[in-house]
Amino acid sequence: MVEELRRFGIRDERVLSVMEKIPRHLFVPEHIRHLAYEDTPLPIGHGQTISQPYIVALMTEALGLTGQEKVLEIGTGSGYQTAILAELAGEVFSIERVPELAEVARRRLAELGYRNIYVRVGDGTLGWPEEAPFDRLIVTGGLPRVPDPLWDQLAEGGRLVAPIGGRYDQYLWVYTKERGRAHKRALCPCTFVPILGAHGFPPGGRGNKGPFGLFGSSRPPEDV
Numbered sequence: 001m002v003e004e005l006r007r008f009g010i011r012d013e014r015v016l017s018v019m020e021k022i023p024r025h026l027f028v029p030e031h032i033r034h035l036a037y038e039d040t041p042l043p044i045g046h047g048q049t050i051s052q053p054y055i056v057a058l059m060t061e062a063l064g065l066t067g068q069e070k071v072l073e074i075g076t077g078s079g080y081q082t083a084i085l086a087e088l089a090g091e092v093f094s095i096e097r098v099p100e101l102a103e104v105a106r107r108r109l110a111e112l113g114y115r116n117i118y119v120r121v122g123d124g125t126l127g128w129p130e131e132a133p134f135d136r137l138i139v140t141g142g143l144p145r146v147p148d149p150l151w152d153q154l155a156e157g158g159r160l161v162a163p164i165g166g167r168y169d170q171y172l173w174v175y176t177k178e179r180g181r182a183h184k185r186a187l188c189p190c191t192f193v194p195i196l197g198a199h200g201f202p203p204g205g206r207g208n209k210g211p212f213g214l215f216g217s218s219r220p221p222e223d224v
Contacts, residue, residue: 001037005057008039012061018087019057024050026108027080046098048193050078051140055172058187062161062174063136065089072131072153074124074162075140075195079105082117085138092117093131095124097196125197127153134158142170142192146182147199156180163192167201 002020010016025036028050032042041049051059060081063071065088076082076096082105085092096102099121106119120128124139125147132153139150139162146162154160154177163170172187194201 001039001053004039005054008054008057010054010057010061014065014088015057015060015084018084019053022080022083022087024053024080026112027078027083044078044101046101048077048098048101050080051192055190056081056084059138059140059161059172060084060088062187063138063159065136069135070131070133071136071138072128072134072150073138073140074127074150076102076105076119077140079109079119081138081140082119083109083112083114086114086117089136090116093128093134094119095122095128096120097122097124123197123200124195125149125199129153137161139163139195140192141195141200142167143195143200145199146175147197149199151177151182163190167194 002016005016025033028036028042029044035042039052039054041052044050069089071085071089071092073082073085073092073094076094082092082094094117096119102119102121109117127149133155134153135155135158137150137154137160142163156177158177160175163172165171168191170190170192172190174185174187176183196203
């Protein structure tokens with residue numbers, strides 16, 4: 001899997017080393033564990049998925065972690081991305097909307113020995129204000145726009161990585177906060193399960209345009 005990630009252009013050796021170390025098969029349902037190291041997303045129940053390894057690596061690399069950062073993750077899911085972040089950052093605060101997934105991930109991560117991860121159940125689009133600001137922020141589901149609460153909770157000079165666009169058709173973006181303004185860089189088109197919430201997609205609803213560009217489409221606007 002790691003050699004394939006290198007061929008796909010992942011260059012951060014710390015990210016590659018961590019992805020080689022963490023047993024991805026422990027984060028997927030038992031009946032599909034034989035597919036755990038294929039470069040494909042897999043279902044984890046409750047309408048959610050674990051992202052394909054390449055996307056996990058790409059998003060993690062884009063965060064530019066150095067080891068001391070305080071990270072906010074929106075969408076704990078299986079806990080796989082959470083574990084990778086915990087290996088590369090100082091602390092990880094992760095929010096999951098589905099209580100059953102949050103509980104399984106919390107237990108699994110504790111069994112694997114992680115002590116720098118904090119998981120809560122709630123609306124991820126509202127962030128975790130009492131723990132803000134965060135040096136890095138990663139969203140593991142599609143959003144129609146960057147939620148104002150998340151942007152407000154990102155520290156000056158921090159980075160935010162998120163898939164922005166339509167309900168099932170997004171573009172992956174990296175935002176850097178400089179003097180309160182968003183400087184953005186497009187990574188690639190992608191398809192994530194939509195994030196539901198006050199600043200996400202309503203159940204059965206549609207997305208809209210956001211404050212940093214035309215986020216209703218997967219076609220990227222010009223970089224700032």
